[in-house]
Amino acid sequence: MHPTPPRQPARAAATLTRRAFVAVSVALLGACSSTGSLQAPAAAPVNEVRVVSSGGFTAAYKVLAPLYEQASGVKIVSSYGASMGTAPDSIPSRLARGEKFDIIILADSALDGFIAKGQAVPGSRVDLGRSLIGASVKKGTPKPDISSVPALKAALLNAKSVAYSASASGTYLSEELFPKLGVADRMKVTAKKIMSERVGAVVARGDAELGFQQASELLPFTELDYLGPLPDEVQQKVFFSAGVLKDAPNPEGARRFIRYLASPAAAGVIESTGLSPVARKP
Missing domain, CATH: 3.40.190.10 (Periplasmic binding protein-like II)
Known part of the structure; x- marks a missing residue:
């Protein structure tokens, strides 16, 4: 980790x-x-x-x-x-x-x-x-555990809405990680690729429950709680x-x-x- x-x-x-x-x-x-x-x-x-x-x-x-x-x-x-x-x-x-x-x-x-x-x-x-890919939620909302691969999978399956970047990190999530974790079908229903906007902004205003992006792009949002990076076994190091x-x-x-x-x-x-x-x- x-x-x-x-x-x-x-x-x-x-x-x-x-x-x-x-x-x-x-x-x-x-x-x-x-x-x-x-x-x-x-x-x-x-x-x-x-x-x-x-x-x-x-x-x-x-x-x-x-x-x-x-x-x-x-x-x-x-x-x-x-x-x-x-x-x-x-x-x-x-x-x-x-x-x-x-x-x-x-x-x-x-x-x-x-x-x-x-x-x-x-x-x-x-x-x-x-950079490492991380996840954030809006302050005052439940903070799911993403520190292990099983925990990350459970967080994705339980989230009512997920936002991820349209850039390099989002491409990795949608094309590699979601299929690898066996959550691709669920993500087709609950996940949304965010175009021309920071994922943190979407999560901060309540339009997504759980957001994934490069840690350096999530950390500036004071309205969010940063959950940490993806587990090392499934992390993309960019x-x-x-x-x-x-x-x-x-x-x-x-x-x-x-x-x-x-x-x-x-x-x-x-x-x-x-x-x-x-x-x-x-």
């Missing part, structure tokens, strides 16, 4: 004190200095980097991107969408419409798919943090990774920003949002 992450780490990250904010900015600036200045070179077409990030890395990204802007003077233009699927704001849909980005941050398997299709640069993948798009307007700026996100100085923020950082903290 993996230890249950702290109940609300994202809120703590979002409320960094001014002293911590400055300290992290300085540390991040130093962390990237060995690989070149953070300032975009004069020859760069624009002094900005355009990023589209999937939900699993969003909590960490929303803390780290402003720190980078302050330390570097480079403008970060941010968009968000699911790693996969056909929702209008999903990353595949955005790219299919011709939206221009320098960086995509999403589940590792999805990024590998974009690289294989020639949409992202081969060799540009950098793993940023590992890396959220960054890659440079083939037609990136500012590829060099993109690489600098990715180095920053993968630096040891960023690891503490990443960890505080429920992800396990790839880089070791300084």
